[in-house]
Amino acid sequence: xxxxxxxxxxxxxxKTSWAIQYMNDTDTGFHRFIYVTPFLDEVSRVRKSVQKRxxxxxxxxxxxxxxxxxxxxxxxxKDIATTHALFQMANAETKELIRSNNYTLVLDEVMNxxxxxxxxxDDLTLLREAGAIDFDLxxxxxxxxxxxxxxxxxxxxxxDIKQMALTNNLMFCDNxxxxxxxxxxxxxxxxxxxxxxxxxxxxxxxxxxxxxxxQYRYLSVVRDQHGYSLIPxxxxxxxxxxxxxxxxxxxxxxxxxxxxxxxxxxTSWFEKPSSKDFITTxxxxxxxxxxxxxxxxxxxxIWTTVxxxxxxxxxxxxxxSFAKCFIPMTSRATNLYKEKFHLAYLVNxxxxxxxxxxxxxxxxxxxxxxxxxxxxxxWVWRSRIREGQSITIYIxxxxxxxxxxxxxxxxxxxxxxxNAIVDEPPSDWHx
Numbered sequence: 001x002x003x004x005x006x007x008x009x010x011x012x013x014x015k016t017s018w019a020i021q022y023m024n025d026t027d028t029g030f031h032r033f034i035y036v037t038p039f040l041d042e043v044s045r046v047r048k049s050v051q052k053r054x055x056x057x058x059x060x061x062x063x064x065x066x067x068x069x070x071x072x073x074x075x076x077x078k079d080i081a082t083t084h085a086l087f088q089m090a091n092a093e094t095k096e097l098i099r100s101n102n103y104t105l106v107l108d109e110v111m112n113x114x115x116x117x118x119x120x121x122d123d124l125t126l127l128r129e130a131g132a133i134d135f136d137l138x139x140x141x142x143x144x145x146x147x148x149x150x151x152x153x154x155x156x157x158x159x160d161i162k163q164m165a166l167t168n169n170l171m172f173c174d175n176x177x178x179x180x181x182x183x184x185x186x187x188x189x190x191x192x193x194x195x196x197x198x199x200x201x202x203x204x205x206x207x208x209x210x211x212x213x214x215q216y217r218y219l220s221v222v223r224d225q226h227g228y229s230l231i232p233x234x235x236x237x238x239x240x241x242x243x244x245x246x247x248x249x250x251x252x253x254x255x256x257x258x259x260x261x262x263x264x265x266x267t268s269w270f271e272k273p274s275s276k277d278f279i280t281t282x283x284x285x286x287x288x289x290x291x292x293x294x295x296x297x298x299x300x301x302i303w304t305t306v307x308x309x310x311x312x313x314x315x316x317x318x319x320x321s322f323a324k325c326f327i328p329m330t331s332r333a334t335n336l337y338k339e340k341f342h343l344a345y346l347v348n349x350x351x352x353x354x355x356x357x358x359x360x361x362x363x364x365x366x367x368x369x370x371x372x373x374x375x376x377x378x379w380v381w382r383s384r385i386r387e388g389q390s391i392t393i394y395i396x397x398x399x400x401x402x403x404x405x406x407x408x409x410x411x412x413x414x415x416x417x418x419n420a421i422v423d424e425p426p427s428d429w430h431x
Contacts, residue, residue, distance in 0.1 A: 011381040015196040018228035037108035084111040099189040110205040117178040145170040184212035202370030259396035265348035287319035296342035303344035348397035
């Protein structure tokens with residue numbers, strides 16, 4: 001069975017550089033790669049950087065969809081660079097083509113491996129009473145949703161649910177919700193799997209692997225005169241937190257008072273009608289921080305918060321004159337903002353409670369603080385700190401600010417998960 005290689009190292013340590021070097025150096029006659037990244041601009045970067053093999057990007061046309069083009073390229077044994085969004089659409093044909101052609105997966109950053117399916121309160125009851133769905137318990141004790149065969153030709157507004165159930169992508173959570181789940185066997189059809197990330201122990205994909213009992217090997221990356229190489233995680237170089245801490249100036253002052261309560265600036269806090277006046281205060285605080293504390297401009301600033309329905313929350317929070325400086329709080333794996341150095345993180349991150357409960361109902365332990373920190377780190381490292389340059393940041397949520405300070409002053413979050421393999425080299429004999 002495939003053991004997933006988690007290349008867990010801070011931004012700037014050379015994870016992507018290692019991957020580019022590795023794909024350049026391996027035998028083009030035997031090895032084939034699928035490189036999967038969140039953004040199209042990163043697809044282009046990898047295609048340009050790997051010069052000893054030709055990467056193809058699946059496209060859509062009048063004749064075929066992107067998925068059909070992906071299948072055509074897989075059947076031809078081409079090296080492929082694509083996005084998380086297309087990879088999530090993988091089906092039985094995709095998996096068989098990958099298996100047959102000896103592919104290695106390089107996954108740049110974790111992806112959305114589970115998502116709550118939006119349903120109204122009584123939709124689930126309606127589907128069950130109509131005899132359209134049933135539940136199956138598999139050998140691992142996981143409950144999947146099954147679409148009943150004699151309702152196969154029903155054409156309803158629930159066709160998307162039918163399709164997910166038919167492809168074994170749909171799981172049941174706590175008698176109240178449906179969860180789309182990337183079929184875990186997608187990772188077993190690759191010759192090798194490498195995931196390039198940081199603080200994996202706090203991310204949903206880690207809990208997903210625990211849920212499906214998929215083993216993972218923790219690795220780090222080092223550089224010497226010969227280039228980049230992977231090493232067992234136990235042999236890693238310790239992250240220079242003192243030097244990092246000196247690059248970060250965290251605002252401390254009265255503007256933080258709005259975030260003193262543990263739940264302040266969470267999604268539920270923003271959505272409460274009683275928070276309307278506080279949101280006005282937060283907007284004013286962010287403007288004050290950028291304009292008076294930092295002398296920031298649209299060329300130096302980035303900020304984020306909860307978007308809300310039709311971006312309503314984001315529009316109410318946006319500091320005057322800095323509307324164009326917003327980047328989503330889920331941003332990762334992009335270099336577009338690497339010159340920015342005035343930051344405002346106007347949100348307190350908590351996991352989707354249904355998704356958290358989904359893992360916990362199957363006995364998977366979730367560390368919500370580690371998850372929140374990993375999300376914060378990914379966002380902050382879009383800025384110029386990834387280039388080793390200083391930044392100034394406003395984090396009004398006391399909870400998020402304390403987590404960030406703890407990260408900068410300790411190695412608490414660097415320890416690997418208990419079930420990770422930390423003393424083995426990568427599985428690929430070419431390395």
